[in-house]
Amino acid sequence: MFKIGDKVVYPMHGAGIIEAIEEKEVLGETRQYYILRLPVGDMKVMIPISNCEDVGLRQVIDNDGVQRVFHILREQSTSMSDNWNRRYRANLEKIKSGNIYEVAEVVRNLVKRDKEKGLSSGERKMLENARQILISELVLATELGEDKTKSMLEGVFA
Structure with missing residues (x-):
C-alpha cells in the first residue's frame, strides 16, 4: 500500500504523486481511492486502492x-x-506494461525509425504518448523539472 506523498507510476498515464486517500461512493459502491496528481498535463486521477495491483501501479524508479x-x-x-500493424501492437503492449524500460525502448525505436523512414500518424501519436509517459516518470525521479528533463531527453537523440 502506498501513502500520501509517494511518487508512483500509473501505466498508460504516467507518473504522479499521491495527494490524498479518500473514500468515495461510485455507482453505489463505497471504496477507498488514491487521488493521484500527474504533474505533466496537470491531471488528477482516482485509482481504487483495491485495483492497484491489477492496473500495475508501482513506485517511481x-x-x-x-x-x-x-x-x-x-x-x-x-x-x-x-x-x-504488428509493430504498432508490439509497441502498444510495451507501453501498457508500465515497465519504464520497455517504454524507453519504444521511444528510442520510434525516434530512430522516424529519422530513417518517417512515422505514420498513428505511430507519431504513439511516440508522443510514450515520450510523455517517460518524461513524467523522469521528472519525478530526477526532480529536475519538465523543461530540463525534456532537454536531456532531446540531447540523447541530437
Missing part, C-alpha cells in the same frame, strides 16, 4: 533506474516488424 533508462535510449534500436 530510483537513480540507478534513471541511468538505465538513458543507457537504453542510447543503445541501437531493436529490430521491429516491417508490418505496421
Whole structure:
C-alpha cells in the first residue's frame, strides 16, 4: 500500500504523486481511492486502492533506474516488424506494461525509425504518448523539472 506523498507510476498515464486517500461512493459502491496528481498535463486521477495491483501501479524508479533508462535510449534500436500493424501492437503492449524500460525502448525505436523512414500518424501519436509517459516518470525521479528533463531527453537523440 502506498501513502500520501509517494511518487508512483500509473501505466498508460504516467507518473504522479499521491495527494490524498479518500473514500468515495461510485455507482453505489463505497471504496477507498488514491487521488493521484500527474504533474505533466496537470491531471488528477482516482485509482481504487483495491485495483492497484491489477492496473500495475508501482513506485517511481530510483537513480540507478534513471541511468538505465538513458543507457537504453542510447543503445541501437531493436529490430521491429516491417508490418505496421504488428509493430504498432508490439509497441502498444510495451507501453501498457508500465515497465519504464520497455517504454524507453519504444521511444528510442520510434525516434530512430522516424529519422530513417518517417512515422505514420498513428505511430507519431504513439511516440508522443510514450515520450510523455517517460518524461513524467523522469521528472519525478530526477526532480529536475519538465523543461530540463525534456532537454536531456532531446540531447540523447541530437
